[in-house]
Amino acid sequence: MRIAFFVNSVEGEAPYYTTTWLALAALARGHEVCYVTPGDFVLRPDDSLLIRATTLKGTKPKKPETLLTALKGEQAKISTLDLHEVQVLFLRNDPSEDADTRPWAVYVGTNFGRLAAARGVLVVNDPDGLSLAQNKLYFQEFPEIIRPTSLISRSIEEIRSFIEDHPGGAILKPLQGSGGKNVFKINSKDEANLNQIFEVASGGGYLIAQNYIPDAVAGDIRLFLLNGRPLERDGVYAAFRRVPAEGDVRSNMHVSGTPEAATVTPEILEIAERLRPKLIEDGMFLVGLDIVGDKVLEANVFTPGGLPEIAALHGVDFSEDIMIALENKVRIQELYRGAIPNRTLAVL
Known part of the structure; x- marks a missing residue:
């Protein structure tokens, strides 16, 4: 099968990205891969949907660095493909990355993803579902028992009041954002630079304030779910602990977070359930x-990362499990001749 990976840009992809490892797993299993970016869709007057895809010529790469060198070098080929030539469109972009510099690109994945699904392409995650999750308001729809206490506002008075109600401190971050950008820990409503923090964090719109959880000093646990259930192979879970650098509240890998092995407890599995x-x-x-x-x-x-870190810690590359799951979905889709809605098929 051919899998199209939708990303913010080919140039911005890195060897340690989970998308890179997914592409390598697809190639290793005999599939074709291509990369698509926000400017690569074409809807023609005859209602045909096409993509200008970056594909590979020659030998299939087996290492992350080799793959990306090929995609960004002379081995790369730009091909115009009808979406009917693609079996899977894997949406792996980060909309918040484009929010400031390319606002037109923010909704491209979900909008054209819907068109692709309507034409019989398996689209994951489901574009209708992703459209509900364009910012952290989506998180408020999950059970209250598993969420930190939160306030969403653009009022600094409301935020001061929230901080006052949580003497243990609060985390302040943009409602639309990812990757640990503009995330701050506020210890008191009388913090000297609260006004400046508010201005920086609210530059993109609404803010979300959450009560600080003291356990966060040891980092968080990133747990992958596949088809709604914890991803696991032979007793090993696709999970790791992200430990923040000293003095930093953020545990994201690209802001100096450190990966460590994590124990997935029954309590964590209950949260996932x-x-x-x-x-x-x-x-x-x-x-x-x-x-x-x-x-x-x-x-x-949108872009959960960490599979390379898990592979390094546990010696298990869960990218293969994800590819097998996609293969099964494509077989089901063919068996039922497209009668199963994309949103259902995505998690079967």
């Missing part, structure tokens, strides 16, 4: 949960 109904309803094929104590800080449904 409580999220499962909503994730299934929304067609969320691959999700990364960030868990601290008995709370989920975030459900990453």
Whole structure:
């Protein structure tokens, strides 16, 4: 089968990205891969949907660095493909990355993803589900018991009042954002630079304030869910602990977070089970949960990363499991001749 990976840009892809490892797993299993970016869709007057895809010529790469060198070099080929030539469209972009510089690109994946699904292409995660998750308001739809206490506002007075009600401190971050950008820990409503923090964090719109969880000092646990259930092979879970650098509240890998092995407890599995109904309803094929104590800080449904770190820690590359799951879905789709809705098929 041919899998198209939708990303922000080919140039921005890196060897340690989970998308890179997924592409390598697809190639290793005999599939074709191509990369698509926000400017690569074409809807013609005859209603045909095409993509200008970056494909590979010659030998199939086997290492992350080799793959990306090929995609960005002379081995790359730009081909115009009808979407009927693609079996899977894997949406792996980060909309918040484009929000400031290319606002037109933010909704391209979900909008054209819907068109692709209507034409019989398996699209994961489901574009209708992803359209509900364009910002952290989506997280408020999960059970209250597994969420930190939160306030969403653009009022600094409301935020001061929230901080006053939580003497243990609060985390302040943009409602639309990812990757640990503009995330701050506020210890008191009288913090000297609160006004400046507010201006920086609210530059993109609304803010979300959450009560600080002391266990976060040891980092969070990133747990992958596949088809709504914890991804696991032979007793090993697709999970790792992200430990923040000293003095930093963020545990994201690209801001100096350190990966460590994590123990997935029955309590963590129970948290995942409580999220499962909503994730299934929304067609969320691959999700990364960030868990601290008995709370989920975030459900990453666009670009959950960490598979390379898990492979290094446990010697298990879960990219193959994800490819096998996609193969099974494509077989089901062919068997039922497209009668099963994409949102249902995405999590079967």
